[in-house]
Amino acid sequence: MSHTAHIPSHRKPRRSASKLAVRAGVAGGVLSTLAMAGTASASPSAEPVAETTLEMPVLNLDLAGDVSSAVTVAAENTRLAAVEGELTAQEESARTGAAAEAKQAKEEAQKKADAEKAEKAEKTAKEEAARKAEAERSSRSSSERTTLKSTAAPQGTGTVSAPATGSAAAIVNFARAQVGKAYVMGGTGPSSFDCSGLVQAAYRQAGISLPRMSQAQSSAGTSVSLNALQPGDILYWGSKGSAYHVAIYVGGGKFVGAQNPSTGIVERNLSYDKPTGAVRVL
Template sequence: MSHTAHIPSHRKPRRSASKLAVRAGVAGGVLSTLAMAGTASASPAAEPATETTLEMPVLNMDLGSQVSSAVIKAADNTRAQALVGELNAQEETARTGAAAEAKLAKADAQAKADAEKKATDEAKRQADADRANRGDGRTQLASAKGSSAGSSASDDDSGVRAPATGSAAAIINFARNQVGKAYVLGGTGPSSFDCSGLVQAAFRQANISLPRMSQDQSSEGTSVSLSNLQPGDVLYWGSRGNAYHVAIYSGGGKFIGAQNSGTGIVERSLSYDPPTGAVRIL
């Protein structure tokens, strides 16, 4: 046995490669730090570093509530926009309806104006025809006054006929009892009459049935000259079969008729409104 057999070896153990790498890295880091510190201290013109503190926003982690609120708000906005759109549509409909009503009202007003103008023109035409007929009537009356006094159809020297008798008297008496009553278009009595309504009612007193309208009444009986009138004859204005007014000859150069709403039922001289012609029904 050797005398060195129990003496431990003084040889240092071999370091592993990993430990050497760690130590080398640490040493390198320390040296780098010292170098940077030295550089900083060696620069007298460098300003001292200012420490800045940044505030981090506080995050609201209740994302579910935020999303729900946003959805509700969006739904409310949508409903509000829909309501505004509906109101706008209603306003537009109202404006359109008002415009249509105004257009119809204008058309109705124009139609009424046209009808009134037509009625006015017709009334003027009839008035012109009446004035022309009055001239003819005056000529015929003048001729009647110059006729023979002995004729049974002429007036006597006083210009007054003998009182009517029989059916003519019944007709004339009824018509004369209506004098002063109102003229109403379409009236047939007892409180008001129009022209043909009065003639029809008067002849009914003699049990004679006449048509209702003046045109038809002027077609009844036989035509007679205005110079050959007898009490009870029906006078007409216009043309026979197309008369627009009728009355009853009451004798003495007078007639009884429902003239218009202004005069009512009156007894007037033929010269007041000379008729166009006459028919004899009795």
């Protein structure tokens, strides 16, 4: 085959970028060789140089198609990477939000549990104090009760045995009507009372407004002797102004009071539990 023969040209499948670079390098080398040959033929020479014709190999390169394909692939990869990044960010945001909500819910549940625990502890403490007070009253010696009976004997005559009238009758009748109902700490009626709640509600029947707590009720009105009680007088246990229990004297040497959770509202003789003192509001 002649060295000047043409290289047949036929289309081949697209080649990779590395193959394209090799072919481009070959073409550049051929062009460089031709340029040097042209320079040599242009310079003067004593001897004629035989003219040689070289044909440049035909490079059938579909560069535009390959570049377009590469750009398309790169753009698609960039788009997919952006979508994946956005999805990752959304997932992370969702996880962060869920964790924050869970933490807040846990804190609120803990606060609620602490509040319920504190309320229960307070209620238990009050009930325990009431039980201790009742136990203390029940444990009084028989000698003290005997002494109380002897000192209370005069109460069977005079003003002590006089029937209640007017406002006193309204107070006494209301108090007796509550006998048998439950004792509940903080109760103010109508189905349950504590000691000061019962006294306050009874006096309300007579149009008289009393303080809510037993300490203040023991300071209301005028102090009276236990030997000169009248129906409607307020009995108290403990020191005046700081009493821990109150009840209503209903006449005949008896009182009505909301004692404790185990007994509820009862009517008892003064000998059952001697009060410390009494005040008269009417």
